[in-house]
Amino acid sequence: xxxxxxxxxxxPVTKPGRFGRMLLTLGxxxxxxxxxxxxxxxxxxxxxxxxxxxxxxxVRSLPLISLTGFITGIVFTNQSxxxxxxxxxxxxxxxxxxxxxxxxxxxxVTALIAAGRVGSNIGAELGSMRVTEQIxxxxxxxxxxxxxxxxxxxLATTFxxxxxxxxxxxxxxxxxxxxxxxxxxxxxxxxxxxVFEAISFLDIFSSLIKTFVxxxxxGMVGCYKGYNSSKGTEGVGKAAxxxxxxxxxxxxxxxxxxxxxxxxxxxx
Amino acid sequence: MDNQKRTMxxxxxxxxxxLRISFGEYxxxxxxxxxLYQGENLVVLGRSGTGKSVLIKILVGLLKADAGTISAFGQxxxxxxxKELDDLRLKIGFSFQNSxxxxxxxxxxxxxxxxxxxxxxxxRGDIDRAVEEALENVGLSQTINQxxxxxxxxxxxxxxxARTLILKPDVMLYDEPTAGLDPITCIDINNLINEVxxxxxxxxxxxxxxxxxxxxxxDRVAMLFDGQFQRVGTFDEVFDTDDExxxxxxxxxxxx
Ligand SMILES: Nc1ncnc2c1ncn2[C@@H]1O[C@H](COP(=O)(O)OP(=O)(O)O)[C@@H](O)[C@H]1O
Ligand SMILES: [Mg+2]
Numbered sequence: 001x002x003x004x005x006x007x008x009x010x011x012p013v014t015k016p017g018r019f020g021r022m023l024l025t026l027g028x029x030x031x032x033x034x035x036x037x038x039x040x041x042x043x044x045x046x047x048x049x050x051x052x053x054x055x056x057x058x059v060r061s062l063p064l065i066s067l068t069g070f071i072t073g074i075v076f077t078n079q080s081x082x083x084x085x086x087x088x089x090x091x092x093x094x095x096x097x098x099x100x101x102x103x104x105x106x107x108x109v110t111a112l113i114a115a116g117r118v119g120s121n122i123g124a125e126l127g128s129m130r131v132t133e134q135i136x137x138x139x140x141x142x143x144x145x146x147x148x149x150x151x152x153x154x155l156a157t158t159f160x161x162x163x164x165x166x167x168x169x170x171x172x173x174x175x176x177x178x179x180x181x182x183x184x185x186x187x188x189x190x191x192x193x194x195v196f197e198a199i200s201f202l203d204i205f206s207s208l209i210k211t212f213v214x215x216x217x218x219g220m221v222g223c224y225k226g227y228n229s230s231k232g233t234e235g236v237g238k239a240a241x242x243x244x245x246x247x248x249x250x251x252x253x254x255x256x257x258x259x260x261x262x263x264x265x266x267x268x
Numbered sequence: 269m270d271n272q273k274r275t276m277x278x279x280x281x282x283x284x285x286x287l288r289i290s291f292g293e294y295x296x297x298x299x300x301x302x303x304l305y306q307g308e309n310l311v312v313l314g315r316s317g318t319g320k321s322v323l324i325k326i327l328v329g330l331l332k333a334d335a336g337t338i339s340a341f342g343q344x345x346x347x348x349x350x351k352e353l354d355d356l357r358l359k360i361g362f363s364f365q366n367s368x369x370x371x372x373x374x375x376x377x378x379x380x381x382x383x384x385x386x387x388x389x390x391x392r393g394d395i396d397r398a399v400e401e402a403l404e405n406v407g408l409s410q411t412i413n414q415x416x417x418x419x420x421x422x423x424x425x426x427x428x429x430a431r432t433l434i435l436k437p438d439v440m441l442y443d444e445p446t447a448g449l450d451p452i453t454c455i456d457i458n459n460l461i462n463e464v465x466x467x468x469x470x471x472x473x474x475x476x477x478x479x480x481x482x483x484x485x486x487d488r489v490a491m492l493f494d495g496q497f498q499r500v501g502t503f504d505e506v507f508d509t510d511d512e513x514x515x516x517x518x519x520x521x522x523x524x
Contacts, residue, residue, distance in 0.1 A: 044388070125372075137368035140328045141382035141435065142357040 032224050036154055039147045046152050053156035057118050061164060064113055069168040072109055073175025076100060081183065090184055094191045095198035097176040102203050106168040108255065111214040114161060115247040119222040122153055123243030126226025127236040135227070150227060154219035161215025162208045202265065210258045214251055221247045281306050281439055281471045282327065287336030289322060296322055298495030300336070304439070304471050309461065311486030312475045313506075313517065318492050320475045321365065324441045327473075328362055329353045340439070358386060361432030361470075365443040367424040369416035369431070376412050379403070379431050386435065402430040405467075406460060422453035426460065433464065440464060440472040446481045458484040479521040491517070 016024060077097055084090045126149055129135050138145035173195060180186045222243040229239040280303035287300040296319035304310050314320050325331040327338060329345065338345040340356055348356065370378050379399045384390065390398075403409045406426040416424060425445060432440065442461060446454040458481055464470055474485055482489055483503050490500040493513055499506045507518050 044385075129370075132366060132371075133364050133368040134370055136325075136330055137362070137364055137370075137431075138381075140330060140357050140360075140362040141386075141432070142354040143382055143385040 028228075029224060032227075033220060035146060036151060036220070039144070039151050040155070046148050049148060049152040050155055053152045054160055056121075057114070057153075057156045058160040058163060061114060061117055061160075062167070064117060065110060065164055065168055066171050068109055068113055069106070069171035070175040072105055072168075073097065073101065073172035073177075074179050076105065076172075077176040077179040077183075091186075093180050093184065094176065094186065094194035098173065098195040098198045099203065101169050101172045101176075102199055102207055104255075106165050106172055107207050107211050107214065108251070109172075110161060110165045110168045110211060111218070111251045112248060114157065114164065114215070114218050115244055115251060118157060119218045119243045119247045120240040122157075122219065122222030123226045123229075124236055124240035126150075126153075126223060127229035127239030130227060130229045131231055131233070131235055146227075150223040153223055154216065157219030157222075158212060158215040161218065162211040165207060165211040202262070206258065206262045206265075210254070213254055213258075217250050217254065218247050221250065279306075280304055282338070282340045282473075284323075284327075285337045287323070287326065287333050287338065289319070289326065289331065289333045295495055297326075297333070300492075300496060302490060302497055302500075304473060306471055307465065307469050308487040309465055309472045309474055309485045311482040311489045311503075312473060312492060313477060313479075313482055313489060314475075314492035315477060315517070319495065320492060321443055323492075324362070324443060324473060324475065327441065328357055328360055358435055359438045361429075361435065361437035361440045363425075363429050363432050363440065363442045363445060365447060367416075367428035369419075369424055369428055371416045373416075374412070375403070375408075375414055375416070375419075375427055378416070378427065379434050382431065383434050398434055402434040403427075405433060405463075406430045407456075422449050422456065425449065425457060429460065429464075433468075436468065438470060440470050442472060442474045442476075444475055444477070446476060446478050451480075454478065454481060455484075457481075461485045477517075477521075479518065 077093060080093060080096055080100075081090055084092055084096070126135075129149070135145045135149070138148065177186075177188065177191050180191065181188070225239040225243040225246070229235040282302075282304040284300055284302040287297050288295070289297045300323060302310075302323075312320050312323070322331060326333045327340070327345065329348070333346060336346070341359065343352070343356070345353075345356065370381065373381065376399055379402055380395055383395060383398055399412070400409065403412060406429060408423060408426055408430070411419060411423060411427065416427070419427065429442070429445070440461075445457050445461065449457065461472065461474060462485055465472060472485075474481070476482055486503055488501060489503050489506045490497045491506055491514065492498070499509065499511075499514060507514060509515070
């Protein structure tokens with residue numbers, strides 16, 4: 001009961017607790033994702049900006065992806081060799097690497113590189129546009145900033161991530177081939193044959209779907225953090241930073257989930 | 269106290285009654301009444317943090333008031349749908365305090381941005397002509413291919429104004445158009461504001477705490493403190509008072 005005697009007392013605004021805040025944030029995120037699906041189908045479409053963002057996400061990531069993919073292929077091959085050698089099974093290296101690359105390494109490497117490069121970029125870019133009122137400026141000129149900024153970026157990351165992942169598989173395999181051709185003297189044809197014998201349609205399909213989801217996550221989280229960035233310069237840094245941290249966390253959760261799903265499919 | 273009645277004024281282009289908004293414990297606007305008439309420049313004066321920017325952001329629906337009514341062109345703004353609000357926003361130009369130019373786009377792309385998205389039937393030639401005209405109006409034709417980061421503060425302000433003028437608004441809202449600029453550039457901006465009024469017969473709200481600007485462009489002046497417009501009238505009327513807060517404002521500008 002209120003012991004205050006003045007009749008005009010305004011009820012104190014109760015601040016939501018930790019759990020309440022989490023629910024509020026979740027609702028906010030759901031609204032943001034919902035708005036994406038609403039805007040993505042409704043014309044007019046920002047084709048030019050989508051292409052520009054695809055270039056930004058895809059082409060501009062190639063140097064870093066090439067390097068990390070290639071090195072991942074070499075290192076993984078090299079590190080796997082001793083264990084296989086114990087059983088005299090080093091001829092299995094190409095199959096082992098193909099499976100490892102396509103099922104786990106390439107999707108993860110691609111997603112983590114993109115989270116670091118693209119996710120932080122989106123968070124910082126939209127964050128600074130929020131802080132300097134550029135997003136408000138779009139809104140008051142009766143244009144749709146969500147459509148121009150968020151929809152285009154999320155589409156770009158969603159479609160470029162699977163593409164980049166396929167590319168990572170190729171450069172990874174190239175690294176692996178360099179290593180086995182030196183170590184075991186495997187010919188290119190043998191290598192390719194073994195690779196294609198090892199991987200199945202399910203491997204490729206599930207990895208494509210998985211990276212599709214990773215790409216959506218990277219774009220969504222970056223945009224959400226940037227679009228809702230708090231005012232001030234530290235808001236921009238925070239948006240970029242938490243975009244990366246949150247994305248990486250979610251990518252690993254999604255990886256675990258997809259593992260469960262794919263295993264369940266394999267079992268039937 | 270100005271004796272405006274708390275009924276909507278149907279002659280006014282924009283009419284605000286008893287507008288209130290607070291952020292947390294801080295009551296920024298506490299019952300604002302204001303009318304903007306056709307073809308006038310209304311200057312809003314007030315110290316930093318008194319809610320001048322908040323006021324015009326509410327006008328275009330960027331912020332939502334806690335209470336009060338706003339009508340623009342005879343329509344209620346505070347109850348508008350998203351679509352109606354967008355139609356209204358086409359008629360109201362908003363020039364931001366920090367220009368808010370899109371820094372990843374050239375000057376040309378900045379000006380085109382609102383135009384191509386709101387008038388989809390324009391030909392390439394129409395768009396180019398509109399951009400050139402808007403740039404000529406602000407005397408910056410030569411900057412057309414530059415990036416915002418290459419412009420001076422005064423140039424950025426003028427490009428920001430050109431970007432809002434390109435939609436030929438009936439009402440202009442200028443948020444501190446001369447803040448942070450040197451005196452000569454301030455005069456240029458003041459002249460620009462007056463030219464816009466004369467050429468397009470726009471009605472404008474000019475927010476400032478620069479009294480030179482207020483005197484140069486203001487047909488009427490309204491002074492905001494303690495969350496309300498305490499004095500409204502011509503420049504001389506507003507400052508013809510013993511009210512310490514008003515005098516303080518005057519001396520801070522002209523003596524310091
Ligand atoms: N979106 C917002 N959220 C919380 N507080 C705000 C917001 N916008 C403005 N304020 C607060 O309202 C007050 C008035 O701000 P503003 O209208 O920008 O002042 P000014 O008169 O200098 O333009 C300030 O104290 C500011 O901190
Ligand atoms: Mg302000």
